[in-house]
Amino acid sequence: MQIREIEEKDNQTIERIIKSSLESFNLNIPGTAYFDPQLGSLAQYYKEQANSKYWVAVNEQNEVVGGLGIAPFGQEPGICELQKLYITPEAQGKGLSKELIKVALDFAKEHYAHCYLETSSKLQAANRLYIKTGFQQLERPLDGSDHNATDAWFIKDLSFLS
Secondary structure, three states, X not given: OXXXXXXXXXXXXXXXXXXXXXXXXXXXXXXXXXXXOOHHHHHHHHHHOOOOEEEEEEOOOOOEEEEEEEEEOOOOOOEEEEEEEEEOHHHOOOOHHHHHHHHHHHHHOXXXXXXXXXXXXXXXXXXXXXXXXXXXXXXXXXOOOOOOOOOEEEEEEHHHOO
């Protein structure tokens, strides 16, 4: 697998991956990433924001099989958000999410003090991975959250990353 920054040609594929993943957990509801207005143009969206990037994972056949982004969180200085980590079912279970998180956090620590994320308790494997990679679960979302259908929130102090 190769990890690279998203390109415009990847927009439709990653949108399809995100939507089908959310649908598989019945999370294709308002208040989730499913209805984010920028979902069909992630390459442009992440390029327009300062200190933001979205990466895609590409398999041996040069097909996009997943992705993950980092962007500023609301108006909070020093806090970024880990966003839109989705992997196709065929590519799951191979450590790809962990690799994407490592790439994203390496980038994030250059620009931010903390990394926040919002998710669903239904995504048990993802939540275990977040804890395994050093995120601490919060009791409530940070102020400024756009995703009111989430029910699990995590934060990671980036100052300890080497």
